[in-house]
Amino acid sequence: MAIQTTNPATNQVVCSFEEMTDLAVDAAVAQATTAFDAWKTTTHAHRATLLHQVADLLRAQQEPLARLITLEMGKLLAQAKGEINLSADIFDYYAEHGAEFLADKPLHPDHGSALVRPSPVGVLLGVEPWNFPFYQVARFAAPNLMIGNVVLVKHASSVPQCGIALERLLQEAGAPVGLYTNLLLAGARATALVSDARIKGVSLTGSEAAGASVAAAAGQHLKKSVLELGGSDAFIILEDADLDQAVRWAVVGRINNNGECCVAAKRFIAVEAVADEFLAKFKTKLSQLKVGDPMDPATELGPLSSEGAAAELASQVQRAVAAGAQVLLGGHRLPGPGAFMEPTILAGLAPDNPAYREELFGPVAAFYRVPDEAAAIALANDSPFGLGGSVFTQDVARGQRVADQLDTGMVFINHPTWTQPDLPFGGTKGSGYGRELAALGIEEFVNKKLIRVS
Numbered sequence: 381m382a383i384q385t386t387n388p389a390t391n392q393v394v395c396s397f398e399e400m401t402d403l404a405v406d407a408a409v410a411q412a413t414t415a416f417d418a419w420k421t422t423t424h425a426h427r428a429t430l431l432h433q434v435a436d437l438l439r440a441q442q443e444p445l446a447r448l449i450t451l452e453m454g455k456l457l458a459q460a461k462g463e464i465n466l467s468a469d470i471f472d473y474y475a476e477h478g479a480e481f482l483a484d485k486p487l488h489p490d491h492g493s494a495l496v497r498p499s500p501v502g503v504l505l506g507v508e509p510w511n512f513p514f515y516q517v518a519r520f521a522a523p524n525l526m527i528g529n530v531v532l533v534k535h536a537s538s539v540p541q542c543g544i545a546l547e548r549l550l551q552e553a554g555a556p557v558g559l560y561t562n563l564l565l566a567g568a569r570a571t572a573l574v575s576d577a578r579i580k581g582v583s584l585t586g587s588e589a590a591g592a593s594v595a596a597a598a599g600q601h602l603k604k605s606v607l608e609l610g611g612s613d614a615f616i617i618l619e620d621a622d623l624d625q626a627v628r629w630a631v632v633g634r635i636n637n638n639g640e641c642c643v644a645a646k647r648f649i650a651v652e653a654v655a656d657e658f659l660a661k662f663k664t665k666l667s668q669l670k671v672g673d674p675m676d677p678a679t680e681l682g683p684l685s686s687e688g689a690a691a692e693l694a695s696q697v698q699r700a701v702a703a704g705a706q707v708l709l710g711g712h713r714l715p716g717p718g719a720f721m722e723p724t725i726l727a728g729l730a731p732d733n734p735a736y737r738e739e740l741f742g743p744v745a746a747f748y749r750v751p752d753e754a755a756a757i758a759l760a761n762d763s764p765f766g767l768g769g770s771v772f773t774q775d776v777a778r779g780q781r782v783a784d785q786l787d788t789g790m791v792f793i794n795h796p797t798w799t800q801p802d803l804p805f806g807g808t809k810g811s812g813y814g815r816e817l818a819a820l821g822i823e824e825f826v827n828k829k830l831i832r833v834s
């Protein structure tokens with residue numbers, strides 16, 4: 381894939397970048413290794429100052445950075461601004477809580493005294509996706525810089541300017557040379573880089589194929605990996621749900637970020653008693669969405685991130701229909717330039733339909749009706765993915781009982797799966813392993829060193 385900015389609202393190529401040579405990558409890894417030797421000796425307070433400075437700069441440059449996001453991957457400008465604020469909040473969160481998370485943990489052994497001292501592990505590689513070009517990097521970089529690790533970031537080839545802007549911002553914030561390095565590389569070369577002995581771990585957010593490739597290389601070289609892959613979150617509507625609230629959140633859960641979220645609500649599972657009413661209201665709201673230019677504040681649904689992404693989604697819909705699905709709304713690309721897809725609802729997806737198990741990364745909702753709660757849980761769990769999920773009921777205890785039975789890393793009651801700095805994020809099954817954000821997110825690339833005194 382060429383490393384270039386292509387505006388998905390017009391499909392015009394804006395600018396292209398040369399990939400780094402092997403020699404340049406080698407020099408970057410060497411520089412990062414040198415940076416680690418110094419950074420690991422700094423205090424928590426020193427690291428926190430840098431992280432706060434990054435947060436301040438993100439907020440100060442919110443408008444131009446948000447425009448860059450929208451230009452490169454098509455997110456609505458207001459949501460891009462929200463992403464910059466959220467990224468700043470993540471840097472602030474680890475600056476404020478990092479020292480507490482990383483404090484010595486005293487132990488009380490039978491003999492002697494002992495403690496566990498969280499220590500950095502070294503240079504890490506982050507392989508990041510285009511769907512949240514700042515937030516995804518923030519949740520990898522902020523905790524790891526706070527630990528004392530050093531990061532190399534291989535960003536998606538479709539958002540090179542976001543990657544370059546983040547590196548520049550870290551430099552402006554006062555990061556020493558080599559602390560944070562943006563690598564302009566194609567995906568396959570990131571896998572090859574995992575074998576470099578100077579790199580101690582890898583974190584990837586993206587597709588299962590990319591995750592498997594990176595994790596295989598990490599396993600072969602005995603390195604830790606964290607994977608945040610796709611999802612096909614169930615959105616369960618029980619008969620005692622507040623239906624208007626459920627419909628409102630169903631629309632947000634499906635089309636937030638133009639539908640390109642790993643934790644988007646993708647499978648809408650309504651029990652029979654409320655299925656017709658939910659579907660009618662959901663369909664009306666989706667059909668009223670204003671689709672168009674993501675820079676225009678009046679737009680409610682923008683393009684997909686690229687022509688390739690839109691073509692793939694449209695072909696998934698066609699394959700689903702060929703295998704017996706019904707299209708209840710939309711189903712087609714929109715005419716004219718740009719990677720646009722109509723808001724779409726598919727129904728009648730049998731277990732042998734490819735769309736029953738695939739992730740639909742865009743504004744395509746899969747609708748299912750089931751007899752009761754038990755059937756809703758069984759259907760929700762019949763997925764290769766296990767990222768998030770939500771259940772709508774006015775009985776919170778019932779919602780918690782349903783949550784206990786869902787095979788996912790996250791469950792939200794009366795809300796679509798969401799993210800904030802102080803909630804751990806991650807999945808099970810084909811959605812990957814490990815956690816990001818909150819206290820758990822700072823524990824992945826830490827050497828929990830035992831120190832015992834006799």
Ligand code: NDP
Binds near residue numbers: 566
């Ligand atoms: P990819 O997994 O290809 O891209 C994510 C990142 O992985 C990019 O930086 C990419 O680099 C890199 N990458 C790709 N192949 C390899 C490899 N063999 N070794 C190491 N790194 C690699 O996702 P796509 O952009 O192709 O999107 C495809 C699908 O993946 C989506 O439709 C969605 O289902 C899922 N996805 C999920 C995301 C999530 O948030 N969990 C985010 C993005 C995608 P490069 O861009 O250079 O290829």
